[in-house]
Amino acid sequence: MAQRELSKGLWAAAECLRSAPRPRCEQSIRCARRTFFPPTTRCFATTPARRVGNDNTQVLEPFNAAPPIDFSKPGKKESKNGLLRTLRVVPASPSYFSAKPTFNDDIVNLTALLRKFATLPTISNAEAPKVAWKTVDQYRIMTNEPVKTQRFHKMLHIVRRLNCIHPQLMPEEVTQAMLRYKKASQPGDQVPAPGVIDEWGRARGVGRRKTSSAVAFLVEGEGQVLVNGQSLATFFARLHHRESAVWALKVTHRLDKYNLFALVSGGGTTGQAEAMTLAVAKALLVHEPALKPALRRAGCITRDPRKVERKKAGHLKARKMPTWVKR
């Protein structure tokens, strides 16, 4: 009798899992009759799933779980199976007996969501808000399940499709569900403090290159340039370095609109000149933020991260090896 109960329960669980995407048919077998837990508090993995992110807010398929075991109620003493009758025989999740129950649940939930909101108008993928999704490794750590990369990407495909729903019609339910798959910090979250023009009309910018660093102060003027108190021609003997130093102004045709005072230190002349490029560009962006695309095209925004490579033990230089000698 007990064995029959148990196998029935298992079968029901399997049945639930299999028939999840389809509309629910009437249950013909005996299984749990009531929903005891609100779907939001379900936690049923056999492995201790970490509650990372927004686990408790996920949207779940309606599912009838067995009532929890109540040991306080005395079972029928006459029957051998009295205790078994009090046990919950249907697990909280239909995926309970699969290898990756959380992952399966996620897929099931996302598919249900997509089915629910499939008719909402969408925008193209390029126009959709830029989101940094969790990597497969991060997802594995969150669920503690050996999710295959390909499967994970199939799931992300659904998430991306949900992200393409028109932002004005985006249901709150979907927004909440997507939170689970987003990285903790999104691009554009950290906005640098906007530059200010001080009481003297100066905008300040800092730039670095190699081991040099430069601070540039830009005021409106007629094109005078002083570097460490010297004129540009005195400080940079090479014409190329002079052009590098004021490149941001030159390329935007602002050379005769501003006066520039710069303090540079460290490194050699090339590094100092190119550190000034960045510093001047940043100071110029404070005055005219709209120039950013032009300056980026001119190569004045991105910091060149290259530095001298360190020397290694056993090498003559960073990479050079001593000459190979037989014996």
Add this chain to the structure above:
Amino acid sequence: MPPMPPVPPPLCLKGVRTRLAVPTACFSTSAARFANPPPKRKGTVAPPKRGTRTLNVKKGKSGFTQDTGKRPVQGERRAQRKRIVLTNDNALEVPSLKDLSRSNALDAANEGRVMGFPADVVDALRAVDAFKPTQGWSLFRRPAALMRKETMQLVGLMKEVEGAAKDGQQRKTIRRVLSGDRMSGKSTLLLQGLAVATLRGWVVVNLPDAQDIVNAHTDYAPLPKSSPPQYTQDTYTANLLHQILKANGAILEGISVTTNPKLPLPLPANPTLKNLVELGMVNPEVSWPVFTALWQELLQPGRPPVMLAIDGLSHIMRESEYMSAEFTPIHAHDLTLVRHFVDHLSGQKSLPNGGVVLAATSRSNAPTSPALDHCVKVAEALQNSPDNLPRWDLYRNVDGRVMEVLKGLQDPKTTDLDVIQAGGLTKEEARSIIEYYAESGMLRHQVDDGFVAEKWSLAGMGNIGELERASVRLRM
């Protein structure tokens, strides 16, 4: 010692070794020693002749280190280095270029214009070595220079010197030191002064490079009856007289000798100044007495004003390379020519017929002369920010003689010694000179405000040498 066993000949040994495969050692080296020396290898050839190309990258004894290059003729390199090219046939003639002339040389309306030098002035300037090889004269059709703010300042001073004559009193002697950044046009400013002086009929005496006076490349001798001892440089002085004659021949020919100079050699009858100079020119041993006699003549009333100029001032503001009999360095001020110039610069001697004493400093070829640097800085600060004067660094050795000479720089109001700062050009001046470059065909770019402003900024706020470098010399 037991008798040595007979040594089988090597051939035999070889046969034994191969046949029996028993290792045996040869204990004697006498056979090898007494053998005939090995014949020279057949394949060797004679070493390559001098001048042929061989590839031998080895260094040291075994390497082939003979120099195959042809030596330049003596003096060829120096001539190459000092060559002055004043014309460029490939540059276009600028139709709008006007020449300086006697009438318009002192005109204030010239400011900001590029003015050409007439041919006779170019000859005179070339005679006094006013053109420098590093200047960009060889880029353009013919010599021309921008009349910039500082030039007009200098021209104004010359006008002042000439104008004072009308009052009938002694004319002014104006002394100026030209200072400024590297490539800011100090030497060209000096040249413009010399050109205007030539046009206005002044006597031009130019010491083209102070380095040549003090670097001990010419002979020197103690001046008799001088105490403390002074030293004359006869060859240099004779050459200087030659330059003076070439530059001012017409003027000197028209003036006859009125004083009765005591010279070791006789002058012709009714001598003119030209005869006097020629005497010193061909007889270097009397060149210094002739120079002093010439100067005395020029100081007589009714003679033209004098332009006395030197380039590279800091060379004569220190000890020279010459050595005294006690083998101590001779101070540059003990050389008679330098002494002569320095007396006029310091105001110890003046020019009664009026004149300008000009001294251009240099930034690229300048030995350290702390006293000169300090005095120039003080004079500049007096013009720019009088409340914040630099102080002498007490831990530096002061050259007292130089300080004494340049004392006037610290008080320009009373002594007429001051600095002219050759700074950057204004944007209008820069536009004028860039248009001249473009008209000469040396700059192929549309000259508009943006272009001028860009070059002006890149040239360090209008430094004219850098402007030329950026727009003409370093064309992309």
